[in-house]
Amino acid sequence: MGNGYYAIYVGLHWVAVFLYVVATILNVDGFVFNHKRVEKISYAFGVAGLLVHGPAIVYAWAVVGHGPYLTAHEALTSFAWATLSLFLLFIRMYPRLKPASIIVFPSTFLMIALSLFYSPAMYELPPTFRSIWLVFHITFYKITLATNIVALACSVFYVLEKRITAAWFQRLPDPQTADLFAYRFAGFGFIFWAIAMISGSIWAYQSWGRFWGWDPVETWSLVTWLAFGLYLHLRRFFGWKGERAAWLYIGVFAMSLVAMFYTTHLIGSLHTEFFLER
């Protein structure tokens, strides 16, 4: 890849980082200090960031011929884009989720900023990655993360509302609503995670003749899914709600980050065998 390509690609990313930072600052300021107009402008900056960030990803895709899922940089930048764009869709469907922006916006900025700490070098697709099932696998993990971040936001709101009495905290969804949305989005995340795991299994069977090999990545994914299932069963059948459900979800979310980011890129496994050396 020529220097011109990298200049455009990295340049667009830094512009997106700037826009996301401004969006985050304005969003938090607007929400905390009840500046409605500022909060509204923050969304404009967020959308502007997506409009710069998205084409950068598409540009890279067009140049290298594969989606953004081969390297740590690609994974993080595409997760960032997917998280914010799906959040904007969620709040259209469920306007009561809007306050979750004070967690979603910083999460997006952090992911794209972190992606730039990794090499943005582009690599060609290894032969085992040429499968539509891999695309489903990756896509549903991105949808899952977006869903889980919303559930995390609601869980965090619940925990904090019990402890902080500042006036602006009262503008967060009331505890009952936060608890409800945490439960609901945890359920969505559980299903999306299942679909992501299953499509990964199908991809593995198609590529290597083995649908489950207790690979570290596969195993951690199953651990996380079971943990989500445990959370949902405790909520449904043991009436867990409120603070203990919130803390449990925060723990399960942390586990999901290990499964998504740590095992796929840092631990030796069949996945990392086929990730190119950087």
Add this chain to the structure above:
Amino acid sequence: MMISGFPLRIKRFFLSRNTVIALMGLVLLFVLVGALVPQSFSTPDQKFHGWKAAHPWLAPVAEALGLHQLYGTPWFVATLALALVSLSLSFVEQFQTAYRRTFGPVARPAGGGLRTDMSEEGIVRVLRLYGYLLASRDGLLRFVKHPWGYWGNSLLHLGIIVTIAAGLFVALTYKRASITLNEGQVHSPEAPWASEEKGLLAGKFVLPGAVRLDRVEAEFWEDGKVRMITSELSFGDGNERERGYSVSVSSKASHKGVAVYQGVEFGDTFYVDFIGPDGRTNSFWIQIKNPQGLRKAIAVENFTLPWVQGRLDAAYHIDAELKSMQSTNPRFFMRFKKFDEIVGPVNMTIGESARLGDYEVRLVKVVKWSSLVFVDMKGMPAVFLGFFIIVSGGFVSYFTPPREVIAEATSGGHFLYWKAARFKEFYAGEYGDITRALEVRDA
């Protein structure tokens, strides 16, 4: 059929929420331990021994408890079996509940209804706008939105059962083996495999016929990395017409129930003659992995030959002229090490000779080699069916939970009762919209 006594106690035990949570927790714990403690079947030896050295107090405990072969231990198998029993009973229970809710008689709600003066036709029309369809008319009118949602949980659990059961069947009966073949080389059914793994109940893996690797073709990116590997094979046993297949990475072939996968390793095989001082010729061939660039080479080091005292290293460039990854004219390098003495490297293309110590070595020919994986795995359609049922059940359960409106006729109007199977508070807005549209007032 009514059950009582001991069977009923067993059923209650497996369906109790404490048992369900305990079994889920146990399975989760096992899998978590399996993720943290290296498993012998999937961990390279070096890494495995490295972990043991790094955990001197934990390693003996892990060994004693069989944690390095966790998924084959009686504890894990027993837990899985108990979980399957619980899931199966749970599925039956949920199926019966779903059937009752879908087709069973409508029970008059205990109270809390709202009154509307709207006629039945008006109620039907309004509710249809909100996706509620008339499900039954049995004294009471019952409108349901997403009636299939009642089946979600039972489907989800059924899918898990089918997947686990089919997965266990596959794990017990599968056969998987790999070989590397040179172009033109035949692997007969009785020949040993390079590696073989199989389930506990599986017999020896014997191919339905001999297989010959006819051709290997690789495509490369501009930087020399592999884009695709394709092997052309022929299956036959000499008594029947050969059948040709083409396999690529992620594109398998099937022959008489055996799936053939293209492995990711391939390269060139070098046929070399060693001509000794006495004029005697010894021949050997060596497989070397394909280099990942024109100027790169992967070496095979420290191998020995019976007629040579010392060790040898061999490597090659894919193209003697360093121009094309598709070249059929590689440059082969070899050197010889004996104690502190290193002779070479010498290099040669096809047909050329070079002097290596006391020997004249000649590169006779070069052919491609490829790794192939053969899998005999029955039960996969059931596994995929299980996957489909899980996704369907989960989707239906979490994305389309059913809601109902029951209308009871009264003088001059109806009493209306609304309920949601799950997430009632989540649909409070919908309830508010419906009650406004139906012009209800408190009873």
